[in-house]
Amino acid sequence: MKRPLLLMAAFVLGVGCRKLPETGRRQLNVVPNGYMNDLGVQSYRQVRRESNIITTGRDAEILEAVKDRIATAADNPDYKWRATLFRDNQTVNAWCMPGGKIGFYTGILPILENEAGMAFVMGHEVAHATLRHGAERMSQQLVTVGGLGALSLYLSNREAADPQMTTIVLSVLGLGAQVGVLLPYSRLHESEADRVGLMYMAKAGYPPQESIKVWNRMQKNSGGDNPLEFLSTHPSYQTRRQELNQRMGRANRLYENNRNRTNGRNVQQTIWR
DSSP states (O other), rough: OOHHHHHHHHHHHHEEEHHHHHHHOEEOOSSSSSHHHHHHHHHHHHHHHHHHHSSSSSHHHHHHHHHHHHHHHHHTTOOOOEEEEETTTTTOEEEETTTTTEEEEEEGGHHOOSSHHHHHHHHHHHHHHHHHHHHHHHHHHHHTTTOOOHHHHHHTTTTTTOHHHHHHHHHHOOOOOGGHOOOOOOOHHHHHHHHHHHHHHTTTTOOOHHHHHHHHHHHHHHHHSSGGGTTOOOOOHHHHHHHHHHHHHHHHHHHHHHHHGGGGTTTSSSOOO
16 A cells, blocks of 8 residues: 555656746645635635624725736636625734635734735735645645645545545644635745735736835834734745845836726825724
8 A cells, every 4th residue: 555655646746846937936736726726715714704794885895996906917717706804903914715715804904004005915915826835835744744645535535535534634734624824835935925916916007116115014013023923934024125126127017007907096095094
């Protein structure tokens, strides 16, 4: 039994590396899109059931408008995009689960300050999803603990999978029901999400310079160079600003070609305090 599993693992690792077109980096990814998207949907539904949701009003409308523009810029037809605003002023957080399910908490709105700030953070979170960072992290964990065999057996018999096998797989992955929310990202993933998210916001018609201002406000809110809760294990604010500035020329050119997408509105006008 051990030898076939080793051979299978070697095969999966051999075919599980792909080159990210957005960054050129080769990525280890052995988890099927459909599986990750299913987990994303399940987690999204659970978070919505357990949360206070804002469905009407200016803030919800702005979130929906930004979602539509960033989703168009991301151009991923396999994703079914949806965004939810959660009423929680204590949580400074935003995320995008596999499959395109987006969540923003009201606690982050004062730091975003305006629609353009929201567009950058959403672009960043959407980039995590489109670059399949979650599946990559899961693949790394599977390889680390030798869980490729368990995943293969589970996926090959999903309809008939018993609860014990499901528990084993989720335990191996260390994710549980909150896969889209709790899955940690590495500094490499964060830098990639910043870069790609910057291009998404510019392509969506939002001024990319606002990205620098967002990190300035993040740093001020945190009282120094220590990342906020949803930025743990992330690069420093200084590193983020430097990397964004290095790509600002290309982002500005994209913005100039697409600024009419926001219908001439002042998307940097202060909205939240």
